[in-house]
Amino acid sequence: MANKLINQMGLPKSIANIFTARNVITAKDALSHTEFELMELLDVGKEEVTSAMAHVSEVVCPPCQTALLLLEQRVRNECMAGHLPTRLKGLDEALCGGIPFGVLTELVGPAGIGKTQFCLKLSLLASMPANCGGLDGRVIYIDVESKFRSKRLIEIGINSFPEIFLKKGMAQEMAGRILILRPTSLSEFAESLHQIKVSLLQQQVKLLIIDSMAALVLGERDCGASRQQALGWHVSFIKYEPYRYHGVVVTHTIFTVALAIYLRLRTSTFFIEVLILKACRSLAEFSRIPVVLTNQVRSQIGDESRMYSFQAAQSRSIIKDNPATYDSHLVAALGINWAHAVTIRLVLEARSGQRFIKLAKSPISPALAFPFKITSSGMVLLDDDGVEMKGPEISTINCQGLSLSSLAVSSAEYFLTKNT
């Protein structure tokens, strides 16, 4: 929309020609100037500029829908009015049906807690035929850390839906709908996104899982400035423009040069994260599929609670600095920009040996935590009513009472049981 050409918008010929003559070709060029600037640039009077811009704006403006129309479209066209049921009763009820279409859902938690298990189950559910409650579609699973195990997938399938899975050829058909991609770098991932976008419409892809997003983005952070510049990848619906550091006069001191490179690197990485985010979001939204991302955790570094300036002024002792909790209090690896961008955030944590899945951020659900365990049929909730959590505690990530080695063992157990 923004790249629509001005001379195709039905403006009176005279003014359209003036726009072209002054190199204001697309709507974006025109709207990137204030009205006063356009008056000076095009050398026309205020009224003419205002009416031309009103016309351009009307053409470029997104269409108007009512909330009722949105609801009706979803109810009419989509499974469960736009939700993928997870078959976890408490979670599905809290999420008004399941993982919502068209938005990003994030799964965050420490290693070994069950994020990949959850993703495996979701892939199965999306590939199941509609009469069994699935989405009857293909799944694209982006497996950055090579954690996907087909054996485990089949095991979950057989144990959760025996009547479907044991039918002849069913397992092959369903597993055949799940496509696993293993990009080794961000540029490869960007290429895959591009291809996914193309195939989405043609091949009935109904679910996109990225496991894990953090590994993909953070893996790229340590590379030097030159490699950043060499990332010439191009995502078709977002143009990546390397940050041009205008007007920097590289002076003689090393300090200034180092600063310039540092800033370039920092802003480049920031741009990469943001671009990936925008790509995933627009993919989810315009093809109306659920997109699930997993996120890693890292230990807390010092007191990470951030306050506003008016809070800091008021009281110094609101947050007690308790270093003893740092190891068990984890924080999501990707920062606040991700937190803003995902719509649903599911936090998986362990407290006193019991694992919980918490609805940390969801516009449609109360703040509930459900205890769960991992069995041969994947994730199983131990209590469908959930525990209501007050305050920001719903967003904290604990890892108490479960050492990482024991987590690894308990998941490996299930790989070994069905060894036949």
Added chain:
Amino acid sequence: MEVGMLPISASKRGKLLAAGYTTLDAIARASPTHLARDIDVSDSEASEILSLATKASSALERERPNGTHTAVVGGGQTAWDMLNEEKFSSCITTSCVDLDNILGGGIKCKEVTEIGGVPGIGKTQIGIQLAVNVQIPQEYGGLGGKAIYIDTEGSFMVERVLQIAEACIEDMAEYSHQFHKDFQACDVKVHPNNILENIFYFRVCSYTEQIALINYLDKFIMENKDVKIIIVDSVTFHFRQDFDDMALRTRLLSEMALKLMKLAKKFCLAIVMLNQVTTKYVEGSFQLTLALGNWSHSCTNRIILFWNGNERHAFIDKSPSLKSASAPYSVTTRGIRNSTSSSKRIKMM
């Protein structure tokens, strides 16, 4: 120079000056044909310039102390008139009594309010609650208006709007039962679908579309006069990443804010802008601050939502008329409501 005040193109201005017309009086006294000949434009253009000049000079006339004029400057309003207007200015309730109290009744029409907070604190919830509450009929103390919801992030969830709309209707029914016990027929005739129908939704995917939409809103609201609130969620999202030229970004943001302000004043509606937060390094520590900082000075009020222990609070950060105070609120399945804790309600700073 007075000629510089005329809204005409730069080249015409240049020609006028070159031909010796330096004051508006001089232009006003000339005849169209002479003007056309002197500055080498067509007759119609010359008469256009003339009419602009006479309009501008008569506006100037009123400024000169000429004795018996009551209006000192055209287009102004006395403070007394404004006071009378303000008394009757409408507010949109937020469904939380404490929040309404610190806001002086609710979100005010004709004003621009910016609301910012960390992810998950309830900005979109407040936005949706206001979009529903603006539609409360006048019999129940509301404005009976429609809402425009501009979504830049894709965080508008229709299921939630339905939940809040249904709760609002239940509350209205409860209210009518309590206060109109004698009117049995006073059942609320509003259906949740009616409420959803009156929320106009725009999904904006780039800053270009955002600016285009704000420009187009003038025409849209002319055609839909009962729109009483515009909610932008969130206003700075598209401006945070795509820009190389920061100065341009500031200019565009300021112009957008001014246009919204004009819309608010012209159509008597409330503008609510939701904003994200980011961290900044100040005085030796990291602090939270609203994105793009003081991006616009034309926000009348600024409210920050934050966590205070286990409770959500709203703090009035900037307002020309409201006292700096914070109030607790909560987000429930029915929408924004009073906080359930029994501790002291409103804290004055």
